[in-house]
Amino acid sequence: MFEKIYSPVQKLELLPFTNLFVKRDDLIDPYISGNKWRKLKYILLKAQKEHKTRLITFGGAYSNHLVATAAFASRSGLKSTAFVRGESVKNEMLMLCSLFGMELIFTDRESYKDKKRLFEKHFGDDEQAFFIDEGGASIEATIGCSEIINELAIHYDHIFCVAGTGTTAAGLLKGIQDHNLKSKLHIIPVLKGGSFIKDEIEKYTPLSEHLELHLDYHFGGYAKTTPELIEFIKLFTTNTGLLIDPIYTAKMFFSIIDLQKQNLIGANEKILAIHTGGLLGMFGMKDKF
Template identity: 60%
Template sequence: MFADIHSPLQPLNFFHGYQVLVKRDDLIDPFISGNKWRKLKYILAEADRTGKNHLVTFGGAYSNHLVATAAACARNGLQSTAFVRGEAVENEMLLLCKLYGMQLRFTDRLSYQNKPLLFDRYFGGDHTALFVDEGGAGPHAVKGCAEIIAELPADTSHLFCAAGTGTTAAGLLKGIQAAQLKTILHVVPVLKGDDFISPEILKYTGPDHRLRVHTGYHFGGYAKTSPALIEFIKYFIAHTGIMIDPVYTSKMCYALADLLKHNHFNPDDKIVVLHTGGLLGLLGMKEKFH
């Protein structure tokens, strides 16, 4: 199982005139990086506690979560299966999954909507199988992500993270609550129709005045981009040496840059941005960077 690992915290001089640090969870592991490692940590512990040796999960054809789960299972002597949304395809991400021994079940989009039913249909009688929701979402993932807060400076004024399911953000807010910090959590949803994020976070934490959700930076929806975002990514990487993905971290950094431009923060604020990894997502959009 995973040992405790603390990722580095380093200055980010990209935002001139402001004190910004980046929490480099992307450096935890090349395949189980960022919030994927945080989310899987206690899921694996649950599998060990309950005697399960087969993780069954869900994701799209370019899912970082699927690769991370496949790698984590291979390293811990577990089996893995993924229900992959959509028609059968081949790509670099799914190749990595198969190399790590993951079995892939391509599933039509309508059937995919009811994940518990899919699990019960194929694995309901398998007492060795453990249901793992898409992205690893759930209380175990929230618990793992909450531990990030103990690795940050206690005087952090503002903490930024991108959000898909909202699980990472929920964990961060629970960590802030447990430590009784004044840190404001800024969440940047990457999905269109992002009004579900706040309720998803608050179901784990309860109402909290320290939560800020910045809508309007999804660039058209999940895995959608624009020429402006692509140019921002290229400029950011070239001027920081830090790779960011087009699905999550780039949209969070773009949002921060826009908010700083409009004077939402003070120069003496200590701002931390969480790099949640996901760099393999670049493989699914390589044609946009030509």
């Protein structure tokens, strides 16, 4: 299950950049995609060590995390259950979850806010049940994400990553600190008012001068987009051949280009963008294209 992964670093031909590279975590697995694979790796090992047989997690109706957890469980001979935020619906993502054997419990938004209570109510007496927070947020997840830095063969002046919960960002920052790198870590929160990401990162690793948050590239907030961003995706993918999504990675690449236009990063500096995968989430916005 944890064999050597395929996540190459590829140079992106995109003017005016001369040293723009992409870490292709989106190629790790089609269903356990990108940072989801890294987040779940050590969580699953912990569950197996504790002899748990059912993974219990949480997410929205178009959650990449749910698909990844369902696939991970299926391949590992485990059962899985997800509390899905909102009313009962059918879509492509939940279809995949069901095909991987995941039980879906649709939950009203107020009840969903207290995930620990939901877990205790439904699985408190089940000694085989293992709690996984939304998005896989945990210390184990940060350890998995920190391994991205271990895999880099050269030094980069700037490393860019998008953030939802801040778990991947915390892992990257920890990796940079552990390796005593001088790289600047640029984090692009996808939620409006994303300054809280800094607090989330600090739960797992000390903040440092390496970290810089850019709060103006959320395009309205989580799972929000604009015609400008959709047009950017179409042009970017046509020109580079690299598929990006409107929820996460498009916002990151838009920020890189915009920051260069403002001369806040140099076109000739070595820049690495972490492609965190999650492309299946585009199904939730297919009407925008």
